[in-house]
Amino acid sequence: MADQAAYNDGDEVVAGALYRRIYPSGNYFKPPPENRPTSLNFLPDTGEEYVSMFRAAETTPSEVLEGHEGFGLLEIDAEVLWALGKRVIYQPAYGKGHVGVRGFTKRDEQARRDAAFASRLLIRPTLPQQHA
Amino acid sequence: MVEALRRTFDRIFRSHTAQPQGVVDEIRAFAKLPSGWNSHRAPTPTQTAIKAAIGVVELVARRGGPMPSASPTPSGGVALVWELPALDAQLLVDEDSFDFSVARRGHPKVTDQGSVSEMYEVEKRFIDRYLIVQH
8 A cells, every 4th residue: 555645744645554653551552362553542642633643655664663662553544544534634844754644532432443443553562561 | 262362361350350559550650651651742641630530440449340451641631441341441531521432342333432521420321331230
């Protein structure tokens, strides 16, 4: 699903694979047998209107994870996000290949869960031991 | 396959037997997270959200319900997650609201969700309905 299109700041990214880091916590990643990221990965930060991701066509998994020890990596297609009613906007000022995915909120669990189920796990996060 | 089943059982069993103090300590520790803990711009969970999340955990424990696992959220809150035998139940605790959602385990479809602002509403619409009955 490589997307070699050239984009300018503010353009809509309508196709192609996107990466997002997975926070190393059991509630952000369900281990096998489910082996998938969870909907929490699609919550925007306070004060932000978008969820940060990176175009796979412009970066690599190791570049996205550099300096973020223990984090995992998920991949999701921009087409899926648009189908869920979200907008994917190119924002290279925030990092190489950075896009802002707009429209996710804490009150749309269905869309966030759909995105989680549509994601592909590329690299598992390193989960801390849970309390007994 | 056997290993996968064992891990599933362990996770469910742990969810049902953990003591509240472990979860409470874990939630309290979120106050020490630095801003940007998620590698982006997530703030440290607020004291209000931490206190509210602990209140939920203690209430569920008093009612004899299962213990959740806890995580910080990028919105400065706390996520409480229960992996029940048939359901995934989640409560996002923020400064100003409790947002719950419930789905069948392993399925994308959300079967119930809502947003409330008071603890008694959390108890009535979420804890009573899903945690006490399910347990």
